[in-house]
Amino acid sequence: MKGRIHFIGVQGVGVNALAKFSLDAGFEVSGSDARPFELARSLEARGADIWQGSDISRLEGVDIAVYSSAVKRDDAELKYLLKRGVPCFERHEFLHKVSKLFEKVYAISGTHGKTTTTAMLAHILKERRVVAFIGGESVEFSNYLSRADMKNASLTLENLLFPKKIFDGALVVEACEYKRSFLDLEPTVGVALNAECDHPDCYFDIDEVYAAFKQFLYLSKTKILPNSLTHLLEKDDRERIEKYLNAQLAKYLEAGINCKDIVIALSDALASYGVSEDGDVLKDGELIGRLKLSDSSAYNLKNALFAIAVAEKEEVDSFESISSLSCFSGVKRRFESAGEIGGAKVYFDFAHHPTEIASVLLRARKLGRVLTVFQPHTFSRLKAYMDDFAYVLSGEGAVILMPVYGARETSDAGETSLSLRNAIFDKYRKTDVYLTRSDEETLSFVKMFANDYDVILFVGAGDIYDLKKKL
Numbered sequence: 001m002k003g004r005i006h007f008i009g010v011q012g013v014g015v016n017a018l019a020k021f022s023l024d025a026g027f028e029v030s031g032s033d034a035r036p037f038e039l040a041r042s043l044e045a046r047g048a049d050i051w052q053g054s055d056i057s058r059l060e061g062v063d064i065a066v067y068s069s070a071v072k073r074d075d076a077e078l079k080y081l082l083k084r085g086v087p088c089f090e091r092h093e094f095l096h097k098v099s100k101l102f103e104k105v106y107a108i109s110g111t112h113g114k115t116t117t118t119a120m121l122a123h124i125l126k127e128r129r130v131v132a133f134i135g136g137e138s139v140e141f142s143n144y145l146s147r148a149d150m151k152n153a154s155l156t157l158e159n160l161l162f163p164k165k166i167f168d169g170a171l172v173v174e175a176c177e178y179k180r181s182f183l184d185l186e187p188t189v190g191v192a193l194n195a196e197c198d199h200p201d202c203y204f205d206i207d208e209v210y211a212a213f214k215q216f217l218y219l220s221k222t223k224i225l226p227n228s229l230t231h232l233l234e235k236d237d238r239e240r241i242e243k244y245l246n247a248q249l250a251k252y253l254e255a256g257i258n259c260k261d262i263v264i265a266l267s268d269a270l271a272s273y274g275v276s277e278d279g280d281v282l283k284d285g286e287l288i289g290r291l292k293l294s295d296s297s298a299y300n301l302k303n304a305l306f307a308i309a310v311a312e313k314e315e316v317d318s319f320e321s322i323s324s325l326s327c328f329s330g331v332k333r334r335f336e337s338a339g340e341i342g343g344a345k346v347y348f349d350f351a352h353h354p355t356e357i358a359s360v361l362l363r364a365r366k367l368g369r370v371l372t373v374f375q376p377h378t379f380s381r382l383k384a385y386m387d388d389f390a391y392v393l394s395g396e397g398a399v400i401l402m403p404v405y406g407a408r409e410t411s412d413a414g415e416t417s418l419s420l421r422n423a424i425f426d427k428y429r430k431t432d433v434y435l436t437r438s439d440e441e442t443l444s445f446v447k448m449f450a451n452d453y454d455v456i457l458f459v460g461a462g463d464i465y466d467l468k469k470k471l
Helices: 013-024 038-045 076-083 091-099 114-125 157-161 178-184 206-219 227-232 235-254 298-313 318-325 354-365 379-384 386-392 417-428 439-452 463-470
Strands: 004-008 028-033 049-052 064-067 088-090 102-109 130-138 142-146 167-174 189-192 222-226 259-266 271-276 280-283 286-290 336-341 344-349 370-374 399-401 433-435 455-459
Touching (some): 004 013, 013 028, 013 091, 013 130, 013 142, 028 038, 038 049, 064 076, 076 088, 088 091, 091 157, 102 114, 102 298, 114 298, 189 298, 206 227, 222 227, 222 298, 227 235, 227 259, 235 259, 271 298, 286 318, 354 370, 354 386, 386 417, 399 417, 399 439, 417 433
Parallel strands (some): 004 028, 004 064, 028 049, 064 088, 344 455
Antiparallel strands (some): 130 142, 222 259, 259 271
16 A cells, blocks of 8 residues: 545545545545445445544554544544644645646636536546546536546655646546635636625625635636626736627627527637527537536526536537537436425425525426425524525425534524524515424424425435435
């Protein structure tokens, strides 16, 4: 073995993908987590040593440690390793070092849609020399894909600590703005899908969010972003792009095409893509083909458009990308079908920001009457967007509110589900909002109301997904 890397919080999607990469590179891997479920167990099946909770007695021989952003500085294992001088890196710091090993880095950022877009791009490029770190679980290859020649790369501990390019392929990576971690990357191509304030615990307001995304784009050699975010670019670039896009829009309108979105690519050659409401993809005003996705929601058409634009930088023909995406299987927890209860179709969705919830509810309501089961994610987010959550949940159909999933926070950081229930009633006089205290109570309510609805929608980024197994 080349050395041992230990991962604290190994059930976390991002940390887990880095552990899989380390295994593929020939390192001995161990990991710990308070909840070592499927993702962590998949590492165990590949030869990693995985355990639940902290156990410093098993840390002898660790050369490098990587820990999740959710791990506290007083974690027993982290404190032990730091005291012994073992190099310890937070996930985004280790990801920065790994990214330096690749010739090209394609980084997908954005408040909404980055997991799906990253998975789409990985799907398009899967026959090439590529490694992909996905911030969720794609149906096709979970949170990690490797087509790089790992065995012949001779990756060593020294390469990780003092990285230099040893892979001639590309790294596809989801770039998260939480704690500004995406600023550790220097992408060959940087994508900004959209920008909203989703993390009020580390951003004061939207201006701080814009400043972070602007810095991310500055660090990116080529920038791909929607027309709506051109204000984040430097003045000269913005003026050049707006002149170009106006010419493209004139072409579309002249041809009678109603485009849903325009994506720009700022590079030596300026490329512009558009997508119509029917999925027609246009480049420089010319029709390329029609997207036929298994999930052709409006937001997924936009996600696909970005994936196609990035794939072009890897010299993938746009028509080839469109054809490839017709076989894209999707990402778990993105309007994921989970059977039926009492004749009502059941779906799970990761939406946890008011904008996301509004989009998924709009989609669900096209299928009939909706019973919404919502688990707020973090107390600070609920406090920051209380009025927005109340508004999007105040429409038709009953709402079941589960206790807040605190993640890295305690209730001192914000509001509770009771506060949300009161806000919905006080402002909108909506009475069919119910509070539950446990999974079992939630499922009892669902079964009680199921016959009155066409769709039951479970929404949230916490452990609400565990209910799928209990249905």
